[in-house]
Amino acid sequence: xxxxxxxxxxxxxLAPLVVLFPGIGLLFNMVFGGRLPEKVVGWVxxxxxxxxxxxxxxxxVSLSAIHGHAEIVSVxxxxxxxxxxxxxxxxxxxxxxxxxxxxSGVGTLIHIYAIGYMHEDVRFKGDPTRxxxxxxxxxxxxxxxxxLVSGDNYLMLFVGWEGVGxxxxxxxxxxxxxxxxxxxxxxxxxAANKAFIANRIGDFGFLIASFLIFTYLGSLQFDxxxxxxxxxxxxxxxxxxxxxxxxVVGKSAQIPLFVWLPDAMAxxxxxxxxxxxxxMVTAGVYxxxxxxPLYGTVPAAQxxxxxxxxxTALFAATIAVAQYDIKRVLAYSTISQLGFxxxxxxxxxxxxxxxxxxxxxxxxxxxxxxxxxxxxxIERGYHAMSHGKKGHGFHHTDDEVFNPNDMRNMGxxxxxxPVTFWVYLAGTLALAGIPPFAGFWSxxxxxxxxxxxxxxxxxLLTAAAFMTAFYMGRQVWLVFxxxxxxxxxxxxxxxxxxxxxxxxxLAGLSVLGGVLNLPHxxxxxxxxEYTLGELRISExxxxxxxxxxxxxxxxxFLAWLLYGRREQAANEPxxxxxxxxPAFVVFEHMYWIDEGYAAVFINRYKDLxxxxxxxxxxxxxxxxxxxxxxxxxxxxLxxxxxxxxxxGLIDGIANGLADLTQWVASRLRRFQNGFVRSxxxxxxxxxxxxxxxxxxx
Amino acid sequence: xxxxxxxxxxxxxxFAMGAAGVLARRNALIIFMSIELxxxxxxxxFVTFARQYGQLDGxxxxxxxxxxxxxxxxxxxxxxxxxxxxxxxxxxxxxSSLRE
Numbered sequence: 001x002x003x004x005x006x007x008x009x010x011x012x013x014l015a016p017l018v019v020l021f022p023g024i025g026l027l028f029n030m031v032f033g034g035r036l037p038e039k040v041v042g043w044v045x046x047x048x049x050x051x052x053x054x055x056x057x058x059x060x061v062s063l064s065a066i067h068g069h070a071e072i073v074s075v076x077x078x079x080x081x082x083x084x085x086x087x088x089x090x091x092x093x094x095x096x097x098x099x100x101x102x103x104s105g106v107g108t109l110i111h112i113y114a115i116g117y118m119h120e121d122v123r124f125k126g127d128p129t130r131x132x133x134x135x136x137x138x139x140x141x142x143x144x145x146x147x148l149v150s151g152d153n154y155l156m157l158f159v160g161w162e163g164v165g166x167x168x169x170x171x172x173x174x175x176x177x178x179x180x181x182x183x184x185x186x187x188x189x190x191a192a193n194k195a196f197i198a199n200r201i202g203d204f205g206f207l208i209a210s211f212l213i214f215t216y217l218g219s220l221q222f223d224x225x226x227x228x229x230x231x232x233x234x235x236x237x238x239x240x241x242x243x244x245x246x247x248v249v250g251k252s253a254q255i256p257l258f259v260w261l262p263d264a265m266a267x268x269x270x271x272x273x274x275x276x277x278x279x280m281v282t283a284g285v286y287x288x289x290x291x292x293p294l295y296g297t298v299p300a301a302q303x304x305x306x307x308x309x310x311x312t313a314l315f316a317a318t319i320a321v322a323q324y325d326i327k328r329v330l331a332y333s334t335i336s337q338l339g340f341x342x343x344x345x346x347x348x349x350x351x352x353x354x355x356x357x358x359x360x361x362x363x364x365x366x367x368x369x370x371x372x373x374x375x376x377x378i379e380r381g382y383h384a385m386s387h388g389k390k391g392h393g394f395h396h397t398d399d400e401v402f403n404p405n406d407m408r409n410m411g412x413x414x415x416x417x418p419v420t421f422w423v424y425l426a427g428t429l430a431l432a433g434i435p436p437f438a439g440f441w442s443x444x445x446x447x448x449x450x451x452x453x454x455x456x457x458x459x460l461l462t463a464a465a466f467m468t469a470f471y472m473g474r475q476v477w478l479v480f481x482x483x484x485x486x487x488x489x490x491x492x493x494x495x496x497x498x499x500x501x502x503x504x505x506l507a508g509l510s511v512l513g514g515v516l517n518l519p520h521x522x523x524x525x526x527x528x529e530y531t532l533g534e535l536r537i538s539e540x541x542x543x544x545x546x547x548x549x550x551x552x553x554x555x556x557f558l559a560w561l562l563y564g565r566r567e568q569a570a571n572e573p574x575x576x577x578x579x580x581x582p583a584f585v586v587f588e589h590m591y592w593i594d595e596g597y598a599a600v601f602i603n604r605y606k607d608l609x610x611x612x613x614x615x616x617x618x619x620x621x622x623x624x625x626x627x628x629x630x631x632x633x634x635x636x637l638x639x640x641x642x643x644x645x646x647x648g649l650i651d652g653i654a655n656g657l658a659d660l661t662q663w664v665a666s667r668l669r670r671f672q673n674g675f676v677r678s679x680x681x682x683x684x685x686x687x688x689x690x691x692x693x694x695x696x697x
Numbered sequence: 698x699x700x701x702x703x704x705x706x707x708x709x710x711x712f713a714m715g716a717a718g719v720l721a722r723r724n725a726l727i728i729f730m731s732i733e734l735x736x737x738x739x740x741x742x743f744v745t746f747a748r749q750y751g752q753l754d755g756x757x758x759x760x761x762x763x764x765x766x767x768x769x770x771x772x773x774x775x776x777x778x779x780x781x782x783x784x785x786x787x788x789x790x791x792x793s794s795l796r797e
Binding site: 673675680 | 794
């Protein structure tokens, strides 16, 4: 009864709960988590996100009941300064609800996975007390991401934007004092700082863009801003969109600010999956889609966005082919796929971009989580191995530097971790774009749109797609096929069900996700049209689809030629290295981008900082100004006051008075001679004097 | 009738003799007698003026002076006796131990 009543008016008033539920979860775990068993902490966090997912579904249902008309749920006034009026308002429209569903849906699965993953990880690293902290951070992240996608103005979006950046920092540096094997190390803390600082550069752009929007368009509330766009000169909008683009490349790890994302893999694997693959990094894509009315008026900005996305897609894909760390391959793959999405929204193909965003969330979360499962399996194998060797051996004391993420230590896991293998295969095929997996449909739509409107972007993206299929093929063969190249891989064990169950669900989504936006129906595209207006939707082309599929299959075949046909030996150089030679080294070292940034920016910055610290602060400020001018001057003044003034004048007065008194006393004591008759004479003289005075005055 | 000047001149002479005695002599007893002389010179002046102006105030005052002088002599002689006992002398110049 209540339900049907709500159906008619809609569930929109529940919108704040998508933020509130994860907030309650995090507060609960923060206060009571330390005293509760791990299972309870994990499930409370997962249920909080799950509840947010249920609310998101209710919102989607209500929204379709009123034909996608945007609904704004204002909670309270936030600030009112001059002409700036902002509310804490949740915007429920088809775009934000699509993001909410994706964030909370994938988030719930990753939370459940993390219960199993973190249970093992905290023990492997040797600090189980951090289990609770992990879920507090994760819930905080979900809450912030929900604010980001559901905010009704740019400032609220910015609050979420900063919040997820903070959570990213906290979770990359989750093992801030330990390395991958639990030995003391500061590498993770450095990676967290790198991510935070790179994001800060982007945030600066976003902030400037927000200021400009308020200055020229008079508001920060989306509807009011977009209504004003037509009345503002093009160069202004171009400036705004380009500054906003700086924020996008920071958050979504595009050229030139992508360098933080590969290092962000220092975080636990569920974090990599949730924040650095599925949700947070797509915030930039969401921002462009949300600001579509702004970008729509300036084709120049759109072209720049599209080109940056396409170049990033290819650039990152080339790096991915030469990485050995299983998570780093996926990290560069993520950058590359984000490039696809950014290119799509840049071209104005918002439906295709958002479609790929959601599909990518499914299969990349799947791939990361499966990679985590692989890593756990290897760690278990390593543990079993060192126990076998030393009887009681503890892996931390092992001298050998063993990296459980390194694909050169893997191989042959297909039979030992069958569930992980099959879901990984599903994710791989989805990412490579093999029909009918999810990634095929979304990537095909982007390529199709590009081929019709931006040929350059099309060629870049096609090359990137080729690389994508190749590096995923390489990865699958290196990890799952052939012989084990390390004892740990031989002893690897399959992960428990709490880890594999979310994987299977995500695998299902990766296989079937494409139905969301099949050609001809374009469910998601039409759903988004309610918010974004008439969208350009290209019709399916057999030629394009066939071409893309052939390219992907050819790339996988190449990968098989190099890695699958003949077994890779443990210490043998990479097969591709023999083929490409120096180019491979360039890819392997990520074009020395980190080193280049260090040489051009970071070291210059450090030089400047050192100059300021040593010369300006040290030599000028402290040595010269403080020591020479202030301290020496004060010393001189003090000496002047002490010597001539205090010793000379003040003491002179005091001693002079004393001397005078003594001198006077020595004179006066002559009268005190003890002879009564002289006293009597004095009295007589006194009387005579007084009488004389009285008589003669 | 003896003129008033004669009495007063006598009084002055007596007072001067007393004062000179106090200043010049060293014997405590002589000094004492000189003080009595000065007191009585003053008494003489009092009674002179009392008779001159026909009033009794001066006469009354003289009685008080005599009474005070008698008391003073009693104390003074006692002091002199005590000093003599400790110092075996009544030379006032030797009584200078309070100087310091």
